[in-house]
Structures are given as C-alpha cells and as structure tokens.
Amino acid sequence: MIQARDGRILFLIKALVAMLFISKISFGSVLPVPQSFSFLIYQQGLHPFLNVFLCALFGVPLAFLSLRVRSRNHLSGFYKLFVFLLMLTLTVQTLLQAHYVNPDESAVMQVGALGVALFMIVVYGLLIPSLWNVEEFLRYIQRWAGALVLLSLILLVVAGGGVFKGGRFVGVFKHIPHMVTCATVAFIFSLGTFLKEEKLKHKIWSGLVLAASFFAIILTGTRSSAAAALMAFVVTLILHKTETNQGRVFKFAFVSFVLTFSLFFGVQVYDFARGIATGEASLGTREAQDGVASRWEEVERGSQIFLQEPWLGHGLLSKFAAGNEVDVSNYNAMKDPHNIFVSAGVVGGWPLLVLSGIALILMLIGSLKSLATVDFAKRQVAIYLLSHIPILVIYHIHLSIGGMADRLYWMVFGFVAASMAKTGKS
Numbered sequence: 251m252i253q254a255r256d257g258r259i260l261f262l263i264k265a266l267v268a269m270l271f272i273s274k275i276s277f278g279s280v281l282p283v284p285q286s287f288s289f290l291i292y293q294q295g296l297h298p299f300l301n302v303f304l305c306a307l308f309g310v311p312l313a314f315l316s317l318r319v320r321s322r323n324h325l326s327g328f329y330k331l332f333v334f335l336l337m338l339t340l341t342v343q344t345l346l347q348a349h350y351v352n353p354d355e356s357a358v359m360q361v362g363a364l365g366v367a368l369f370m371i372v373v374y375g376l377l378i379p380s381l382w383n384v385e386e387f388l389r390y391i392q393r394w395a396g397a398l399v400l401l402s403l404i405l406l407v408v409a410g411g412g413v414f415k416g417g418r419f420v421g422v423f424k425h426i427p428h429m430v431t432c433a434t435v436a437f438i439f440s441l442g443t444f445l446k447e448e449k450l451k452h453k454i455w456s457g458l459v460l461a462a463s464f465f466a467i468i469l470t471g472t473r474s475s476a477a478a479a480l481m482a483f484v485v486t487l488i489l490h491k492t493e494t495n496q497g498r499v500f501k502f503a504f505v506s507f508v509l510t511f512s513l514f515f516g517v518q519v520y521d522f523a524r525g526i527a528t529g530e531a532s533l534g535t536r537e538a539q540d541g542v543a544s545r546w547e548e549v550e551r552g553s554q555i556f557l558q559e560p561w562l563g564h565g566l567l568s569k570f571a572a573g574n575e576v577d578v579s580n581y582n583a584m585k586d587p588h589n590i591f592v593s594a595g596v597v598g599g600w601p602l603l604v605l606s607g608i609a610l611i612l613m614l615i616g617s618l619k620s621l622a623t624v625d626f627a628k629r630q631v632a633i634y635l636l637s638h639i640p641i642l643v644i645y646h647i648h649l650s651i652g653g654m655a656d657r658l659y660w661m662v663f664g665f666v667a668a669s670m671a672k673t674g675k676s
Contacts (some may be wrong), residue, residue: 259319262312263382264390266305266373270657271394273301274428276420279405279412293424298652302366305651309373312381322380329667332612333375336605337368340566340649343598347565355567363566370651371660379664385627387665388439391658395436396459398422399466402429406469419469426470431655434475435634436463438482442630445490474644478637485633489621545588545644552587556595556603563599566649586646593646606647613639613663620669628669635662 277283278294286292289299296304316322344364348357378387402421405413413421421429436459444456467475555564569586587593594606613635620632638659642648648656 256315256319259312259315259381262308262315263378265308266312266378267387267390267661268394269301269305269308270654271398271432272296273298273304273652274423274425274654275398276422276424279409279422295424301652305373306369309369309377312373312377316377316381319381323382323384323668324671325376325380325664326616326667326670328612329616329663329670330376332605332608333371336609337371339598339601339605340364340367343563343601344565346562351559351562352565360565360567366651367566367649370649370657374657375660375664378661379668384625384631384665384668387661388442388627388630391435392439392443392456392459395432396440396455396463399433399436399459399463402466403462418471419466421466426472428654429466430470430472430475431658433463433466433470434479434638435658437467437479438486438634438637439630441482441486441633442626445486446626474641478641482633482637485621485636486630489629489633491624548588549592551584552589552592552596555585555587556592556599559599560595561599561601563595563597563602566597568596588645590643590645590647597647597649602647610639610643613642613666616663616666616670620666623669625669628665631662631665632669635666 273296275296276294278285283294284291285294286297289297291297341364344360348355348360352360398421402413402419402423405422406419413419415426418426419429420426421432423429423432440456440460440463444453444460447453447456464479467479555568558564564585569582570580585596587596590606590610591603595603598605617632617636617639620628621636623629623632642659645655648659650656
C-alpha cells in the first residue's frame, strides 16, 4: 500500500494539471512554430489528439497507483452517485445514438469520444480531488495561471496586436475562452492566497497576479467573467476573518464605501450594467453587444436541434459535424448552444438535460455549505464555483477532455464534494 503523498502520484497529478494550461498555449506567440503539423501541432500549439494522448499517458498510471492508496479524501456520497448516473447515462445514450441517430458516422469515433469523456470525469473529477490536498491544488493552479497571465501582458507590450484575435485579448492562448478562464481563476484564487500569505514575497506575488488578472479580464471584454470576479471579491472580503485592527478597519471602510457609493451612484451603476448587457455600452476593447438577445438566439437555435432528437440527443461529437473521420477543425459553433440545459439536451437528450439540472442544484448546495469552512483553500474553491454557476448556465455542458475549463471545473466539483463530506478521509 502507498500514501497519496507518494512522489509518483504527486508528479502525475501535477503533470495532468499542467497539461490543462500547456495544451491551450499558442507557442507561435514566442516561437517560430507552424500553424499545424500532422497530429502534433494545431493552431501553433499542441494538437487535441496529442493532448488526449499525454493525458492518458499520465492518467492511466495514476489510476493504477490510486488503487493502492491507503488513505484518501472522502467525496460526498451524493456527488459520487451523481457521477455514476452521469457516466451510465452517457454510455447508454452514446450506444443508442451510434445505432439509431448517427448510423452513418464512425461508431469507433463515437465510442472513443465517450471513453475520453468518461476518462476526464474519473481522472479530474474523482481521482485528483480524492488524492490531492486542496491547498496545494489552489496554490499550484494560482502559480500556473498567474504566470501565464503575466506573460500574456508582457507580450501585450512587446508584441502589441499579436495577442489580440478578433479584437479581443487572447494573450498566449489559442482562443479567447482559455484566456478568460486563466485570468478568472488566477484572480479568484489569488484573492485567497493574498489574504493567507504571511511572507512578504509571496504576498507581493499574489497581489501582482491579482491586479494583472483583473486587468486581463477587462481586456478580454467578457462581461460574465468580470461580474464573477467582482462577486468573488465581495464574498471573499465578507467571509475573510480579520484578526488585526487594521484588517477590521479596512473591512469597515470598504463596506461603508460600498454603501455610500450605492446610495449616490447606484442608479448610474445599474444603468451602466444594463447597458453592457443590452449592448448599449461596451466593456474593454470588445464592441457593444446585446448579451440578452444573443444568448436567446443561442437558446432558440439549440432548442431546434434538441427537438430533432429529444430523447437520445445527437452525441458528444455533434458540435464537430462528425463524419467517418473526426476533424477538430470542423467545430461548428452553430451546433454548440451556449446554455447548459439546451447543450445537455443536444448532446444526450432529456436524460442528460435532467441530470444537468440536478448538477446545478448540487453545485449550489455544495458551494454554499463549503463557504462555512474555516479552511481558506476550501472556501476559495467554493467561492470560485459559486461565482461561476451563472456562467455555467449560459455556457455549455463540460464533457470534453480537451478543454481548459472542462478539466478545471471537474477538479473544482471534486474538491467541493470533498469539502461537503462528513469525514475527511476514507
């Protein structure tokens, strides 16, 4: 028998988490890398197939080593039951889809996509949270995300327009969602490390990442992430226990400022926020866009696709316009509705749609319960999840091993589930 602190296990876990970031970096920002090459390079970074291979290379040994671990973090029974039902539903739906919905498409590819999705859930949603310390998770993620945010801002000065795509700040990453995810998690996790750090150099680092990541969020022009960051800031400040007179004075002054500001400028702030949502005002360098209307268009379009196969769904590869040969360049945003319920319905029909509703309820309960803990790392992970529940609702279901947000969310789900458990070890 071995311990979860075994060096081999820690190495594999950290490698899997590092892949979350590395797989989405566009090395063309700093190196003369071709746009694409075979199954190795895609969009000047790691090819998705290589990403999956490397995750399997680290994940399979971790799974075997975990069988010999004597003591691990206990995960909530409700969470484990939900994961079991989710995996069972995905398996049944995919097999039925291959026969009844997508008979002309490659059954091997459809089953392969299922295997990759199940692998991601098990490794990132179950194994890592049960084997890793939540404080190490928070600090490790904060260091990676913080370093990449700072590098992105340095390139903004050096490369200028080279870090923008479609008028939006992408930094060192391939696409805007990766930059948004990186900056947001860096900001929220740095809130916790900044308040917890005692050494000056560590506090300076966290403070630097905190400021840089919020600036990066504004540069991306992503309204939902800016709102999540502000929400996390307020909740963190309220829940953080101050033991010094200076800290109490700061909290009192901040609350007084917010109340006074709201009293005198609340109407103007509301009008500005409403203007951003309706497209009358812009955020950062992003052009004004009616967020309400654009999201509703997503819902209507996705609902039409869902109603074509309401009970079975179209499968995990539906957004890639899958054929006999799956090509990642065939991603079709029109088939990827930005709403978790509609997205779940498109992928797995009514069964998966119902499970997505149950998932949101469990997230809300889990994050609220975890806020009561005195452990700063558990609390900050819960704050991250709580602030992102609205984003999860207006985005899509996260069932791909290739995405940055997918793997990060599943680790967060698992660590919150560990915080909810009645016992710490099993």
